[in-house]
Structure formats: structure tokens, C-alpha cells
């Protein structure tokens with residue numbers, strides 16, 4: 001199946017990200033001046049929806065926002081790109097999710113989220129179309145995630161971020177679980193009973209895909225100059241899901257997800273994922289560089 005033939009529902013968070021760029025992170029009690037502040041659309045759900053859309057999938061964003069001006073701002077990136085927003089709702093009395101993000105000179109981040117309407121997005125609010133795949137993360141309640149997975153019956157990806165334990169019922173429904181090392185630890189023993197594909201990301205070192213502890217594929221990340229690593233896991237999750245559901249071999253899908261995530265960290269904000277054309281061009285340039293005798297550009 002071609003990526004453009006794949007339909008994806010992303011059930012998850014939409015936030016407005018307030019991003020302060022600092023030279024270094026403050027220690028407790030320290031005040032840092034000289035920061036610059038930007039407002040970006042964000043939220044793991046929205047970032048993943050946009051990343052899947054840019055890779056050619058037909059994407060539906062399933063989310064709850066507040067009845068406030070921040071909602072429009074938070075949805076701006078998705079709207080401009082043409083992601084389907086028919087299943088986004090405004091919850092009376094709630095505020096739109098807000099993330100306070102510090103990005104250091106080396107592109108690393110610290111994030112504090114005030115979830116607002118994302119935390120009030122329960123199963124009773126869930127309306128969604130049938131799609132080939134559903135992607136969820138842990139910024140909305142797990143009853144909603146479980147209902148979405150059970151209702152859709154398509155390929156189900158869970159990005160278990162931010163780090164927290166996941167109900168066993170949710171893991172039973174999961175075909176692809178995406179975690180970094182911290183998130184893997186938070187899952188604890190529940191992971192031992194998990195039957196699906198597990199993608200573990202190792203930042204600039206790349207990622208490994210396993211099933212029942214056996215390696216299915218591994219891929220390196222291309223070396224890039226990181227400007228902002230926020231949302232790299234979101235791009236990776238979307239790219240791997242779209243790749244696998246469109247029928248790519250696991251190794252190729254994993255490699256492509258690592259490249260997409262690497263490109264995203266060269267851009268500011270959490271929605272810097274590449275288009276299919278940008279991804280192909282980056283890979284072509286790498287091949288040419290290798291052919292000329294380079295190593296892992």
C-alpha cells in the first residue's frame with residue numbers, strides 16, 4: 001500500500017507550546033535571563049498527526065481542546081496542512097493544553113505540561129472514523145485510548161509517552177509500542193507480557209525493533225546538528241507507523257523513521273517533521289555522500 005492510501009486516526013493531545021531558548025537549564029532556585037520565547041503548535045498527538053500527514057497518510061486528528069483563543073493557535077499547524085479536524089471538540093469550561101518548554105543551546109529540552117482539555121478527554125467524548133491505523137500517546141486518559149483501540153480494530157500504535165505505567169488491557173490491543181529508555185522503565189514488568197512489536201529509541205544512537213525480546217531490525221540515526229529535539233519521538237512514531245502499515249519491510253521503515261526524526265531536530269518547534277519529498281532527498285544525499293566515501297553523515 002502506498003503511504004497516501006493509508007488512513008490514520010491520531011487519538012491524543014493538542015497543546016500550545018511556549019518555548020524558551022536558554023543557554024543552559026536553570027538549577028533549582030536559579031533565575032536565567034536573556035531567553036527568547038516563541039509560541040508553537042504542539043502536543044504529542046498533534047505532532048504525530050502532522051508528521052503522518054506530511055508522509056502522505058490521510059490523517060484524522062481526534063482531540064479535545066478548550067473554549068479559548070489558544071485552541072485556534074494550537075490547531076494552526078494541522079489546519080494549514082489540511083489534516084482532518086472534524087473530530088476535534090471544544091470542551092466547555094476547559095482550557096487548551098499548554099506546554100512550557102525550555103530548549104538548551106544543545107537542543108535538549110525540559111517540558112512541563114498543563115493538560116487542560118486533554119486530561120478531560122474521556123471515552124464518552126470519543127468519535128472517530130474507521131481507519132487503517134490508530135496512533136495514541138499517554139497525554140489523554142487511558143480509558144479513551146483503550147476504547148479507541150477496541151473500536152477501530154485497525155493497526156494500533158501506542159507511543160507510551162510521557163513515561164508512565166500502561167494498563168495491561170491497552171497493551172493487549174497494541175501492535176506497535178514505541179518508547180525511549182525512560183518510558184520503557186516506567187512500563188516495568190507489564191512489558192514482559194507484551195506480544196506486539198516494540199520500538200525502542202536511543203536518541204542520536206538510533207532505534208531497535210524487537211518482538212518477544214528478539215531483534216527484528218535496528219537502525220542508526222544520521223548525524224545532524226540538533227537545534228531542538230522536541231517532538232523527535234513524535235515524528236519517529238508517525239513515520240514508523242505509516243511505513244509499517246503501508247507495507248514497508250521493518251528494517252526500511254525503522255531506518256526511515258530514524259531519518260525523519262533526525263531531520264525534525266534540525267528545525268525549531270515540535271512540528272518540524274519532514275515531507276516525503278524532503279525525506280527522500282535527505283536519503284538520496286546520504287547515499288551520494290556514502291558513495292563518495294563518507295560515513296554516516
Ligand code: RIB
Pocket residue numbers: 013015016017041042043044047098099111113139230231232233234270
Ligand atoms: O513530544 C513533544 C510534545 O510534548 C510537545 O509538543 C509538548 O506539547 C508536549 O506534549
